Amino acid sequence: MKGILVDSNVILDIFTEDTIWMDWSKNMLGLYHATHTLLINSIIYSEVSIRFESIEELEGVLQIGGFQMRQIPKEALFLAGKAFLAYRKRGGTRRSPLPDFFIGAHAAIEKLPLLTRDASRYRTDFPTLKLISSEGDESTEVQH
Numbered sequence: 001m002k003g004i005l006v007d008s009n010v011i012l013d014i015f016t017e018d019t020i021w022m023d024w025s026k027n028m029l030g031l032y033h034a035t036h037t038l039l040i041n042s043i044i045y046s047e048v049s050i051r052f053e054s055i056e057e058l059e060g061v062l063q064i065g066g067f068q069m070r071q072i073p074k075e076a077l078f079l080a081g082k083a084f085l086a087y088r089k090r091g092g093t094r095r096s097p098l099p100d101f102f103i104g105a106h107a108a109i110e111k112l113p114l115l116t117r118d119a120s121r122y123r124t125d126f127p128t129l130k131l132i133s134s135e136g137d138e139s140t141e142v143q144h
Contacts, residue, residue, distance in 0.1 A: 004036040005107045007116035008047035015051045023116055024134055028115055039070045043102045072106045080105035081124040104129060
């Protein structure tokens with residue numbers, strides 16, 4: 001089964017019962033869960049963890065959702081640093097890499113589609129990344 005990296009915002013939409021995004025996120029996870037392995041990495045895990053009181057609670061919910069942990073390869077960590085450097089050269093103001101650089105680089109290096117509702121954050125720094133997003137014409141449908 002093919003893998004798909006799921007951005008933390010999609011998962012958090014469901015856990016927080018976001019009134020704007022919950023339905024879209026649930027629908028997308030349901031659609032791709034049937035044909036893909038839903039993957040997260042340590043950055044996504046960390047971002048999602050803020051909604052839970054214990055690691056056991058988080059682990060239980062992730063297991064029920066069918067999420068599997070994937071380690072970020074060194075090549076992706078290197079690419080995240082290079083993408084961040086390019087961001088700074090374009091006038092970016094952050095002094096340390098944002099989580100999106102690690103997530104985008106991970107998906108790009110492993111050629112995993114990224115399910116996100118923030119495609120614009122990834123498009124500039126990772127132009128080859130296959131995005132599944134809420135942005136209509138920018139969405140890339142992943143083959144089932």
